[in-house]
Structures are given as structure tokens and as C-alpha cells.
Amino acid sequence: MKLLKSWYAILVLALPSLFAFATQTLTGTINLILVGDLGFVVIAVVGVSNIIMYNVFAIFSGIGHSVNYLVAQNFGAGEMRKGMQRMYLALLVSLGVAIFIAAAGWLASGAVLKLTGGSAELVATGGEYLELRFYAMAFGIISFAFHGFFRGVGDTRTSMIVSIAANVLMVGLTYGLTYGHWGLPDMGVIGAGYALLIGEAVQLAICLIVFWGPMHKRYQTRKLQSPDWKELKLISQESGKLGLQEFSMSVSMYIFTMFVLTLGDLAAAANEVALSVMSFGFMPAFAFGSTATILVGQAIGERRPDRAKKAGTNTAILGAIFLVLLGTVELIWAEPIARLYSDDPGVYELAAHLIQVSAYLQIFDGFYNFYAGGLRGIGDTTFLMRASFVLSLFMFVPLTYLFVMVFEWGSMGAWLALYSFLVALGLAVMIRYYRTDFASVRLKAAHD
Template identity: 65%
Template sequence: MLRNWKEILFLAIPSLVSFASATVVGTINLIIVGQLGSLIIAIVGVSNIIMYNAFALFSGIGHTVNYLVAQNFGAGDMKRGIQRTYIAMYMCIVFALLIALVGLVGADDVLRWTGGSANLVRTGSFYLELRFYAMSFGIINFAFHGFLRGIGATKMSMVVSLMANIPILSLTYLLTYGKFGFPELGLKGAGYATLIGESAQTLICAFIFFVVLNRKFQTRKYLTLTFKWIEMKLIMLESGKLGMQEFSLSLSMYIFTAFVARLGDQALAANEVALSIMSFGFMPAFAFGSTATILVGQFVGKGTPLLGRRVGTDTAVLGSIFLILLGTGEFIFADQITHLYTDDAKVYELAANLIRTSAYLQIFDGLLNFYAGGLRGIGDTTFLLRISFVVSWFLFVPLAYLFIFVLDMGSMGAWLSLYTFLMVFGLSVMFRFYRTDWTAVRLKEAAHE
């Protein structure tokens, strides 16, 4: 067990730092622009939800690269792993152009559909447009990181994340308030900072893949390979299932946000502050979930899936410990943390109450990520799609509507519906993990599709 725990932490800690850097940057950015008022907080929060949906729809490509490359790496067949990565990259480029087009022609309409006030739409439309452009680079970056994690290079992934996220943070401050000779652009400056950071990260990822990793994996050698349609079909199918799974979840969160928006700008701002803080709980959940995908996938590739089951369990145990410790800190210091975001008493007091309510309930989000990561490692993507659709649309959305509008429970009702949903989702995925016949798990092959 101790050996497993060391290997898990060796992979998980860099992933944790990588996700933490993005989370911390997002949190500090919200604090920076939050000084411009509760309307700006609401705009950034709603934009984050919209970007989460855009990312989720295409994130399946990165998840697919992650688990297929992990299996190929374990099997010692990196020629196929690199070939699959190229196919995924071409898909990402096509979708990146589509995302940029949506931002160009429809940013204001997308904001309007959230149900925010006319002032929110007018003030935030160009900021959202810039975020769409940044997301075009973001989905490409996510696929590159999927490759790095698949080969176990989580430290390298961490370094790349830090190289991109730290400049985003600096530029947000400089461009928002016009410090040290930079123009004072307000909210637009924060949008430009994100775009610059994501595009720079794409260049860094390309350099690593085509230059640094070429020495070990001959990544440039396979650039001119003739791709088999059956491999492309596999990647499209797996990416579609994982993308729709994430999109089902994120779209339900979008509707949830639209429901909260009907409670007013202050309630929406408090909701976004609380979500921003609780994203620190998502951080270890994602990190250990990603680690489960890597290790389970590699053991499947080696032909020892039962060892993958064991390491998946150990990953969930370690991740849960992290979440309990984090939840304790959030519960104790909720008031002080929320006060960092805004001086609006109604906003930070409501946000603090939401955080205390959910501090320990976030363990269910952890279970969801840990065991979903394990299921991705064995390629059980169909179940993940189905359960995500069922609990998102037949539980979460109806329950949120009931608590917010029928029972008139306001923001607290919204968050109770959120964590009821995560509890059912997390326990369902955990049950599936342990009910799987691991002796029958095999390497994912295109010919078997």
C-alpha cells in the first residue's frame, strides 16, 4: 500500500499544483476585478460558467488522449499513442475555430440567454468574446496536457501550467488598473490577459511536444503517418461520449446559474464567490481523478487490471483525506475568505453561509472525480455518459427549480440541490467502479469498436 501511495502522490502532487495554479489564478483574478463592483463579479462568474460549458463540450478529446495514451504507454506501444494524439490535435484545431466564431458573432446573445440584467449583458459582452478566443487555445492545451499526463509527465505538465498562469495573473492586474505604464482597460484588460496567457501556453506545449519529447518518443517522425479511419472513429466516439458527459454536467450548471440569476445580481455574485472558493475543493478532486486515469490506464496497458483497481481505491482514499482537511479550513475561515472578494456585506455573508453548508459535502464531488477517473482508465465511457445525463436532467435541474422557485429557498436551496446531485452522482460512479468485472478489462482497441 505504501508503495502505491508514494506513486500516487508522485503523480498527483504535480497535478494538484497544476490545477491549483489555474484555480488560484482564477480566484485572485476574481478578487482583482471584484473591486470594480458586484456587477463585474457577476459578469466574470457567469462567463466562467459559459466557458465551462464550452470547454466541457470539447474536453472529451483531452480526456480520451489521456486514457488512451496511458494505456499505450503501459503497453509499450507509443507509436500508436502518438498517432492517436495527432488525430486528436487535428480535431482540436477544427473545434477551436468553431469556438472562436461563436465568440465573434454571439457573445452578447450567450450572455443574454443566462437571464442576466441588460446592464450585465452590455458591460460584459466584449469580455466574454475575449474569453471565447482564449478557450480556442485552451482546448488544444488540454489535449497536450492529456498526452503529458498519459505518459506520467505530470511534473512537466505542472511547469507548463505555471509558466502560463502566472503571467495571466500579472497581466490581469496590470491591464485592469493600468499599472506601470500599461493601459487601464478595466474588465476588458482581464479578458486580454487570459487570451495572451492561453495562446502563449499553446506555443509552449507545441515546443515541448515537437522538440523536447521528440528525443524520447520521435514525435515528429509520425507526423506524416497515414491515419486509419478506424482509429479516428475510435477517438471521435470516445471523445464524443466523454465530451457529452462533461457537457451534460456543465449545461445543467449553466441552467442552475440562470436560475440563481433570477434571484438578483447580489445573489448571483454571492453564488459565484462561493463557487470560486469551493473550486479549491475541485482542485484535489480533479488532480487525484486524473491520477486514477493515468495509473489505472497504465496497469490495463500492462495487462494487470486488478492492480489498477487497487491503485484506484488507494487514489480515492488519499484524495478524500485532502478534501476533508481542505473542507475544515473552509468551514472555519469562511467569513474571512469571502470578505477578500468584496466589501458588499450581503454578498460576502451569503457566500460564507453557502461555503459552510458545503464544506464537507464536497467529499461527494471528490468521489465522483476519483472513481470517474478510474472508469476512464478502463475505457468505461458509455456508463459515464449515461449516468451524467440521468442525474443532471432528471435530478439536478428539477430539484434546483423546486428548491429555488417552488419552495422559495433562495440561494441556500440552490446549493442544497447542487450537493444532493453530487452525492447521488458520486455514489453511483463509485458503485460502478466496484461492480465492474476487472478480470474482463482489456486494452482499448479500435478494432473492437
């Protein structure tokens, strides 16, 4: 009975996050399907732009992740005045980052796309689209800090509602602006870029309304706290470590994509289709990982290390069950799923093969996210940064080069390198979690 209550508490937090991440993943999937009729070069443009934006997001995602676990600890300890102080400092940092991202998109989007090594047609087609994606990301990085706060206080439902509203708008606008439906202009792939920009701007507006509106009564969100510059240093350090953790993985994925692009546009399109489908596995991994951060962080704040460690374990068990079920679906229906993206036999047959190979291996990506979430909850960000950096750049990248460029194993070689890396990373983080003495963990403070 006690275990069932624990699992119920986990699901109450995890399912809204799961739906939120599902909506985001589904939005990316639907958008890729919608632009698919424009040809495999456009599919490749959108896919490569996704990888570039993933890198940009990863560099600065540490702001939202640090808010998430710091606020969770403050919430558990009943110190929300400190939590609000940290939140406003994080918003200040994210605003500066947003200005930098927008400037980078305006000045260098074309140059960035050329660095991928794609064909001249891909670069010519995708320049303006990528610029719009940079502008959208500027709004998105601020919104992510708000989502970190919402989840930190355990309000995953609000985060879900905001995400769903914004992503439904993005899908509708992508359909309308790409092909000129509903009286909107026919703008092709550029319309898809404007759809994401408008959707991200609306999402940020909703976050501001919720934060300063309904949440003010409980958390005094409109009351500015006196800034503590030591706390700004803490947030910057934690954001930097968590950002480097994500960036080392994303930049290795960027290099991975560059290797895949040497195999031709068809292979690149198949790779992006397969990654899009496998992102449905990343979805429960992220959701349950985020839940682990909330539960572990709040329990540490309450000074209940025993409960914190059990919460991480139970979250990982439930998340693994979700991934096994999802993997079974992907294994059985890989080709019909791939054909939703493209009617080109070369694209969907190769994509289906990659999906089937990955169906159950994605459990290791789940282990990484579940236990990394738990380690974030206790503030063990240094290990996460080091493990991600070392394995991404000194295992994943060399293996991809070896399998694709030296052994010439094609797309399958690239994916074998990817999942070799995820297996090693997932096991490393899981071992770290269970070797950690939770009784010695203390609340994260500015003087740490």
C-alpha cells in the same frame, strides 16, 4: 511497506497535477478578486462568463480526456507508436474545434450572454469580455489535448510547469491591464479578458515547444504516423461520450446559474464567490481523478487488472484525505475567505454561509472524480456519459427549479439541489467502479 510505496507513487503523479490545478484555480480566484473593486456587477459578469466558458470547454474537453486514457493504455502496453498516431488525430480534431469556438465568439458572444437572463447592465458590461474569453478558449482546447498526452505518459511534472507559467502570466496581465499598472493601458474588465487570451496563447506555444522539442527523443513526436481513419472514429466517439458527460454537468450548472440570477445581482455575486472558493475542493478532486486515469490506464495496458483496481482505490483514499482537510479549513474560516472577494456585507455573509454548508459535502464530488478517473482508465466511458446525463438533467435541474422557484428557498435551496446531485452522482460512480470485473477489461481498440 508495499502500501506506502503505492501511496508514494500516487503522490508523485498527483501532486504535480494538484499544483497545476491549484494554479488554475488560484488564477481564477485572484482574477475574480482583482476585478472585485470594479463592483458586484463586474463580479457577476466574470462569474457568468466562467459558467459559459465551462460549458464550451465541457463540450469539447472529451478530446483531451480521451487522449489521456488512450495514451496511458498505449504507454503501459509499450505501444507508443499507436499512442502518437492517436495524439496527432486528436490534434487535428481539436484544431477544427478551435476554429469553430473562435467563430462562435466573434458572431454570437453577445447573444449567448443575453441567454443567461441577467440584468441589462450585466449584458452591456460583459459582451466584449465574453468574446475575448471565446478566443482564449480556442487556444485552451488545443492545449488541453497536449496536457492529456503529457499526463497519459505519466509526465505530470511538465504539465504542471506549463500550467504554472501560463497562469502566472495571466494573473500579472490581469493586474496590469485591468487597472493600468506597470505602464499598461487601463482597460477595466476588458483588460482582464485580454490577459486570459494572451496567457492561453502563450500556454499553447509552450506546449508545442515541449512536445516537438524535449519529448521527441523519447516518443518521436515529430514523426508523423500514417493516419488510421478507424482510430479517428474511435477518438471522435470517445471524445463525444466524455464531452457529453462533462457537458451534461456543465449545462445543468448553466441552468443552475440562470435560476440563481433570478434572485438578483447580489445573490449572483455571492453564488460566484462561493463557487470560486469551493473550486479549491474541485482541485484535489480533479488532480486525484486524473491520477487514477493514468495509473489504472497504464496498469490495464500492462495487463495487470488487479493492480489497476487497487490503484484506483488507493488514489481515492488519498484524495479523500485532502478533501477532508480542506473542508475543515473552509468550515472554520468561511467568512474571512469570502471577504477577500468583496467588502459588501450582503455578498460575503451569504457566500460564507454557502461555503460552510458545502465544506464536507464536497467529498462526494471527490468520489465522483476519483472513481470516474478510474473508469476512464479502463475505457468505461459509456456508463460515465449515461450517469452524468441522467442525473444532471433529470435530477439536478428539476431539484433546483423546485427548491428555488417553487419552495423559494433562495440561494440555500440552489446549493441543496447542487449537493443532492453530487451525492447521488458520486455514489453511483463509486458503486460502478467496485462492481466492475477488471479481469475482463481489454485495451481500447478502434474496432470496439
